[in-house]
Each structure stands twice: as C-alpha cells, then as structure tokens.
Amino acid sequence: MSLTVPVGSDHQLARLLQIGIVLEEVVEARAAKHAHDSATDLSDEVRAMLEDAVEESADHRDRLEDLVDELDAETVPFEEIEALVEAQYESADDFDGVLYDQLCNEETAYKFYDDLIEAVEASNVQFGIDRDRLVETLAAIREEEADGVEEVTQLMEDRR
Amino acid sequence: MNTADQYLKAIYLIQQIEDGPASTGDLADRLDVSPASANEMIGKLEENGLAEHEKYKGVSLSDDGIVRARDALQNYCIIERFLVEVLEVEDFRGEARQLESVIDETVAERLDTIIDRDPKCPDCFDPEDDVCGLLEVPAAADD
Numbered sequence: 001m002s003l004t005v006p007v008g009s010d011h012q013l014a015r016l017l018q019i020g021i022v023l024e025e026v027v028e029a030r031a032a033k034h035a036h037d038s039a040t041d042l043s044d045e046v047r048a049m050l051e052d053a054v055e056e057s058a059d060h061r062d063r064l065e066d067l068v069d070e071l072d073a074e075t076v077p078f079e080e081i082e083a084l085v086e087a088q089y090e091s092a093d094d095f096d097g098v099l100y101d102q103l104c105n106e107e108t109a110y111k112f113y114d115d116l117i118e119a120v121e122a123s124n125v126q127f128g129i130d131r132d133r134l135v136e137t138l139a140a141i142r143e144e145e146a147d148g149v150e151e152v153t154q155l156m157e158d159r160r
Numbered sequence: 161m162n163t164a165d166q167y168l169k170a171i172y173l174i175q176q177i178e179d180g181p182a183s184t185g186d187l188a189d190r191l192d193v194s195p196a197s198a199n200e201m202i203g204k205l206e207e208n209g210l211a212e213h214e215k216y217k218g219v220s221l222s223d224d225g226i227v228r229a230r231d232a233l234q235n236y237c238i239i240e241r242f243l244v245e246v247l248e249v250e251d252f253r254g255e256a257r258q259l260e261s262v263i264d265e266t267v268a269e270r271l272d273t274i275i276d277r278d279p280k281c282p283d284c285f286d287p288e289d290d291v292c293g294l295l296e297v298p299a300a301a302d303d
Contacts, residue, residue: 012258018247019263019271026270076246084246084274108270112263119262 006122013127013134014073016116021064023112025081027105028057033089034098042095049151053102056148060109060141067137070129099156106148113142161260165232166191167201168210171221172229173287181218233282235268236260237292242271244295252297253290 007013035042035050042050061078068075117138120131127134161169170190174182188198202219205211210225221229239259243252263271278284278294286293 007262008258012255015247015249015255015259016262019242019259019267022246022274023267023270026274030273081246081274088273088276104266104270108266112267115262115264115267 006124007116007119008123008125010071010125010128011073013120014068014071016119017064017068017071018073018075020112020116021061021068021075022081023109024057024061024064025076025078026085027109028054028061028078029082029085030089030105031057031102033085034101037098042098046095046098046155049155050098050102053105053148056144060144063137063141067129067134072128096156096159099152099159103149103152103156106145106152110142110145110149113138113145117142161232161235161263161265163261164201164205164208164210165228166260167198167205168221168225168229169232169236171205171211171219172226172233173285175220176287181214181220183218187219230282231265233285235263235265237282237285238268238272238275238277239263240291241275241277241295244297245275246271 007016031050031053035047035054065075117135120135120138167187170187171182174186174190178186184195184198184202187202188195191198202211202213205219205225206213209222210228211219211221213219236256240252240256243249243255243259249255278292281292284293285291291297
C-alpha cells in the first residue's frame with residue numbers, strides 16, 4: 001500500500017542533493033535580502049542572526065556541492081537562484097514577517113534533511129559515495145538547522 | 161507527501177478524467193500498485209471520511225478529500241514546475257513521481273518562492289497529460 005520510494009540510485013540521490021542546494025540558496029538569498037532590506041526596521045540582534053544564516057547556508061551549500069561533485073552531477077549556480085528569488089521577492093511587511101520567514105526557512109531545511117536521511121537509510125543501494133559520510137554530513141547539517149529553529153523561536157519569544 | 165495524499169490525488173485526477181467515480185483497477189494502474197493494496201487504502205480513506213466507495217462503481221472523494229487532494233496536486237505541480245524551470249529536467253514527470261514522497265509540503269512551499277506558478281493552480285492541471293496545462297515544456301531540455 002505504501003508508495004514511499006527509497007532513494008534508488010545515484011541519479012536520484014544527486015537530484016535530492018541538488019534540491020537541498022537550491023533550498024540553501026533560497027535561504028541564503030532571502031536572508032540576505034531581509035538583512036539588507038531598508039524597508040524593514042530590524043534590531044541589531046535580528047540582523048546579526050540573518051547574517052549568520054547567510055553564512056551558514058553558504059557553508060551547507062559547499063558541503064552538499066562536494067557530495068554532488070562526487071556523484072558526477074552538476075549544481076545550479078547561486079547567481080541563478082539569487083535572480084529567481086529577486087524576481088519573486090516581496091519585502092516582509094514588518095519585523096515579525098522577517099522572523100516568520102526565517103523560521104520557515106530553518107524549519108523547511110530541517111524537514112528536508114530529516115526526510116532525506118530517512119529515505120537514504122531505507123535504501124539498499126550501493127551509492128557512488130560513502131554512505132556513512134553521506135548520512136553524517138546530512139545529519140550534521142540537520143542539527144544546525146534545528147539550532148537555527150531554536151534561535152529564531154527564541155528571538156520571537158523575546159519579542160512577546 | 162504521504163501515501164494517503166498520493167492516493168487522494170490519483171482518485172481526484174481519475175474522477176476528472178472519467179467524470180465519475182474512480183475504479184479500483186484504474187487507481188491501482190495509475191499508482192502502479194496491486195488492486196488489493198488500492199482497496200486497503202480506499203478502506204482507510206473511507207474510515208477517515210475522505211472518500212466513499214460504492215460497489216461496482218468505484219470510489220469518490222468527499223469534500224474533505226477533495227480539499228486534501230487539491231493540496232497534494234498543488235504540491236505535485238510545484239515539484240514538476242521546479243524540475244522544468246530550475247533544474248531543466250527532461251523526464252520531469254517520472255522524477256516528480258519519484259520525488260513526491262520525499263518532498264514535504266513545507267519544502268514545496270519554499271521551492272514555490274522561485275517558480276512562476278499561475279494563481280489558479282491546480283485547476284490548470286491536465287490529468288491525462290499529467291502536467292500543468294500552462295507549463296511550457298522545452299522540446300529538448302538538458303537533464
């Protein structure tokens with residue numbers, strides 16, 4: 001009855017990692033836009049959090065790109081995703097809108113890595129990259145996303 | 161997208177094609193599962209008030225089932241459109257079907273921030289061609 005498909009090939013794994021990279025690029029571009037959007041009056045603390053998020057996403061992207069390279073697949077250049085984000089971007093209405101968007105960024109990334117790890121672990125396929133290193137890398141990134149969710153949630157609570 | 165949502169989406173699309181209830185056989189074919197598996201899930205959907213099954217006719221979605229099916233279809237549209245517009249995948253239908261169980265709705269919503277989707281989605285979805293009727297599919301997109 002279940003239609004859940006475990007990751008069945010290097011091609012499918014590479015595709016999922018490419019999607020992870022695009023998600024990180026979206027986070028990176030949106031957080032950078034929020035941090036430098038003069039239409040929203042942000043506290044120094046929130047601006048610093050957004051700038052950290054930009055750096056963290058760039059780092060996650062690099063780690064995922066290393067894995068994709070080993071699978072002989074290509075990634076979408078950041079500039080392309082940045083342009084797509086720019087085309088669809090609307091300024092957050094207010095401070096809370098920025099925090100909420102960032103919370104969605106972190107939660108989405110966490111959920112993506114969580115589902116991806118589950119799908120990799122459900123698979124019996126011998127991948128072209130070392131499975132332990134793959135899962136370790138994804139789990140480490142997932143952990144950092146969980147910390148990000150906590151940090152944004154704390155900032156939201158502090159504002160109440 | 162979880163398994164129940166994939167069944168709801170498939171029933172919704174078959175109902176559109178048939179303009180009536182979806183037969184178990186059509187549902188099993190569309191999802192590439194056995195009729196027994198399809199029947200088991202139909203029973204669960206009925207228990208949860210999402211569908212009604214009438215003997216010799218087939219299964220129809222309830223109002224709640226339609227709402228969930230349309231949400232699932234919208235997520236699927238996002239995945240297909242993302243594969244075409246951003247990753248330029250040629251076999252986007254096949255890959256979207258593989259990916260839909262791994263791509264959660266929250267992830268689809270983020271991917272939606274960088275694609276160009278019509279506000280009337282998912283009404284523009286063509287159930288027979290299994291693709292958004294408004295999506296311009298390149299003749300020979302690079303994979």
